[in-house]
Amino acid sequence: MITRGEISGWLKESDAGRLEKLWRMADTARSRSVGDEVHLRGLVEISNYCVRRCTYCGIRSGRGGLRRYRMGMDEILACARQAVEFGYGTIVLQSGEDPGLEAHWVEELTARIKSETPLAVTLCLGERSCEEYAAWRAAGADRYLLKFETSNAELFRRIHPPLHGEGNNRVAVLKRLRELGYEIGSGVMIGIPGQTFEDLANALVLFQRLELDMIGSGPYIPHPDTPLGTETAAHGAAAEQVPNDALTTCKVIALTRLLCPWANIPATTALATIDEVSGLEAGLGCGANVVMPGLTPPEYTGLYDIYPSRERDGRGAAENDAALKQRITAIGRRVGTGRGDASRCTNIRACCEGRMQ
């Protein structure tokens, strides 16, 4: 058992020796509960339309000067075939909250991927109706990602203004998705202006309480064309402000692993973005066991501008894939085979038994 107080203590820890101990504990828990395989999930950003006005996000509704796109079904199916070619077990379909992605179209897309490939399908399409979630599940979708971004309801409302005066019901939605038979994933941004260590500790406790199958957390990266990104550092001076850096992200990954040993935890793209040289290895070394390589066609990657990041500098998907696999094996890990499903029940039992010995 790790208490909330201990979580806060670790989040504020600055002693290098003690942090080494944290990384080692998390890495051991990772190896024991989910093994040495790193599962690759091909990420396809299928639409950058969004009805939301999240203050941190570069594809927010109302942002001028951004060309919008919605991929066609055949284009997405070609990405799915590429994922199979690279040996990935999962395709992740991600978009802004886009009602233009009509429910029956997503249903057909999911059914086609499921019938034409062996891939697990993860959807990350934002908040939709329960009927839609149910229809997509019936069409074969395996997993759903919906990040709650912060455990602080007031902060969440501020950065994610409600569309129709609705409250923050993402936790309720995750529970509903679980009832529908999805594997469920969530996560937070680390270092949102106004986010305190207490907020972050509460989020970690919530991950555990929800028994999430997938938990992806990355640093908040300011985007200059968003309201939050242009805000002055009004919160920056507060002692309780969480930094949006790689070190804090690694602490969150490590604590997530210790609290939820069974979970699939990615070394997120945002972490690899703020530390291009070693963010990936750092994440995989402190508890992560998943990477989500981008398979979005190059003509769209620059338009899926949620936060500033370097373009793939002209490298093709095959080259990226080879480089990624090389980095994984270079740190003594294996590239995962199969779908990399979460097995919460077996693993919870295995972990508990491991601890009791």
Ligand code: 5AD
């Ligand atoms: N910084 C970091 N992550 C961001 N996201 C969106 N905008 C930003 C940003 N400025 C992340 C959020 C969201 C996911 C799609 O991308 O976590 O859930």
